[in-house]
Amino acid sequence: MEGNTSARNETFALIGPGRAGTTIGLALLELGWHAVSVAGRAPDAPSTTSAAACLGADASLVTDAGRGANLVIVATPDRAIEAAARAAALSFEPDALVLHLAGSKGLDVFSALIDVRGDVRVGALHPLQAFPSATMGIERLRGAWAAVAGDPQATELACALGLRPFELADSERAQYHAAAVVASNHLVALLGQVERLAAAIGVPFEAFAPLVRSSVADAFGIGPARALTGPVARGDLATVEQHLATLDPGERDAYRTLAREVARLTGRRDHALDRLLDDMRAATGGTIDLEET
Numbered sequence: 066m067e068g069n070t071s072a073r074n075e076t077f078a079l080i081g082p083g084r085a086g087t088t089i090g091l092a093l094l095e096l097g098w099h100a101v102s103v104a105g106r107a108p109d110a111p112s113t114t115s116a117a118a119c120l121g122a123d124a125s126l127v128t129d130a131g132r133g134a135n136l137v138i139v140a141t142p143d144r145a146i147e148a149a150a151r152a153a154a155l156s157f158e159p160d161a162l163v164l165h166l167a168g169s170k171g172l173d174v175f176s177a178l179i180d181v182r183g184d185v186r187v188g189a190l191h192p193l194q195a196f197p198s199a200t201m202g203i204e205r206l207r208g209a210w211a212a213v214a215g216d217p218q219a220t221e222l223a224c225a226l227g228l229r230p231f232e233l234a235d236s237e238r239a240q241y242h243a244a245a246v247v248a249s250n251h252l253v254a255l256l257g258q259v260e261r262l263a264a265a266i267g268v269p270f271e272a273f274a275p276l277v278r279s280s281v282a283d284a285f286g287i288g289p290a291r292a293l294t295g296p297v298a299r300g301d302l303a304t305v306e307q308h309l310a311t312l313d314p315g316e317r318d319a320y321r322t323l324a325r326e327v328a329r330l331t332g333r334r335d336h337a338l339d340r341l342l343d344d345m346r347a348a349t350g351g352t353i354d355l356e357e358t
Contacts, residue, residue, distance in 0.1 A: 075098045085140050100121055147175070157185050190228075
């Protein structure tokens with residue numbers, strides 16, 4: 066496949082009509098590809114018919130999904146990739162590329178498929194980006210990074226979509242996906258705590274947006290360690306102690322866990338801070354009891 070995929074009349078099928086698969090499908094349409102089918106739980110399932118209409122394709126059974134497609138995108142939940150590929154195996158065209166979009170799975174999920182269809186090619190392409198909707202996903206694809214594996218066409222597709230591909234072995238997938246979860250899900254959960262703490266004192270959540278954006282920019286601009294500010298970084302135990310005393314008990318665990326990560330990032334050991342965070346009581350003076358009753 067040439068880098069400019071619009072020069073060829075390529076066809077694709079989508080198994081799993083979710084946001085990620087539909088986003089990639091829409092991006093392929095913009096490159097001149099043609100969608101031949103979309104398969105989901107059932108041909109008449111709302112998610113299947115909606116994605117099929119969006120891509121201008123027929124809604125089909127999974128067992129028929131690959132007919133007439135040069136590329137088959139398996140965009141099901143991670144746990145269903147192997148079963149979906151196996152169910153559709155007999156419909157795949159010879160030399161078709163079967164590609165999944167999961168971050169946590171490697172090429173091993175296609176082992177059963179290869180056993181019965183050794184004439185197809187397999188690959189993985191995981192865009193390192195969040196897709197709240199297919200429309201927003203299209204806007205976010207270009208410039209995002211992507212983990213690729215398998216057939217070289219996976220890398221070529223990533224480049225054609227405006228992604229920045231890097232190769233990732235199956236053995237590295239779990240740790241890579243864990244990092245992605247921390248970067249996205251855990252970060253959002255942490256901002257959820259900010260929202261709760263701010264709401265309790267009547268401060269708008271939006272007030273923290275400039276601080277969050279500048280902190281993230283600093284972390285990627287000068288590195289996380291140099292970007293650190295705040296009481297743990299400067300060894301201000303009295304302020305940390307005051308925070309723990311003030312926080313609702315249900316909010317303390319997240320604060321303590323992340324404070325430990327800040328301490329680790331500083332590269333120095335502070336035993337007084339360790340005791341404060343581990344024991345939930347004041348490390349200096351012992352005058353404030355933070356134990357839950």
